[in-house]
Amino acid sequence: MIEVYSWPTPNGHKVHIMLEECGLPYRAHPVDIGAGEQFSPEFLAISPNNKIPALVDPGGPDGKPISLFESGAILLYLAGKTGKFLPADTRGKYEALQWLMFQMGGVGPMLGQAHHFRIYAPEKIEYAIERYTNEAKRLYGVMDRQIARHRYIAGDEYTIADIAIFPWLRSWKNQGIDWNDHPHLKGWFDEIAARPAVQRGVEVLADRRKPQMDDKARETLFGATQYAKR
Template identity: 75%
Template structure:
């Protein structure tokens, strides 16, 4: 059984959705180990052994490519691993594969970091810094515009088939309200969003640990997520 160390965040849900889309079922083929990032679980030595960057998610597959266990951190790497393991959601032709990887890197290098900053300064920062809120809200809108334009001539983000690029982007767009987004400005992206959200595997993936995450209200959680705990040498 595959072990997944995770929490119900966009990056965690990327892996939950990918597993379910690939035909793995929670409780039958994979199990989730909650890493409560508000309580500092990500700094525990056992977790750091498989995720040295102290970030979720991480995965341990007892049957790796050579039949031996393998552990992986970084959600994009995990998506690619599962795609290779199952032969799903990454096109076989070089042209289509590299277009998909292009949009996966767009998520990893742009959508995730920039929308994450929008979440932070719009919701979590103790002081509302107007410059930061405007900067990252505007960047979120720019990225939504890039995706909306891409969908002018494509059914899905990387082309006309559903791929790891869609799976990677969807959980971040799922938090659109936190990013200051008005769907009326992005009609094609909204249609894509609705189609992906209706997929049964996506719904199952989003349900994983859904009740575990609580609003950020206490100082201990803020310290674990944003304070000096992040910068201690381990």
């Protein structure tokens, strides 16, 4: 049984969806990041960057347990373990990997900043809001043009690139996005959202998430607690 330490965020949902798509047995353990549970010694032992998700597989590649952090690395591990959602041919594999890196280096960080300055920041900084909203729109444009030429993000095959990107686009409204500006991507989004495994994946731990962030959670995630020496 794979043990997943997670929370219902885009990065958490990436791994939940992948596990559901692969049909692997797993158990989800909530790590309440608003309450600071990501700083516990037990969690830091498997995720030294104090970020969710993290995974422990008792049946690692050498038959011994393996623990992993970073959602992109976990997707690659699960793809390798199951032989699913990463093309076997060299060209197809690198097509998918470049779009996975696009998510890890661009979509995640930039849309995360758009969320922060548009929704969570204690003061509205117009320069930051404009900068990250514009970057969100640019990234959506890149993906829209790609989907205009292909059914899926990395080509004509559903891969870990689609699994990685989809959860980040579920909050499109908070990112200042108008789907009318990205019709091809909207069609892709609706197709992915209709997949049964995706629907199951985004429901994992969903009941644990609070509708609004209180001051304590905001300080834990964005204040001194986040940057304390450990």
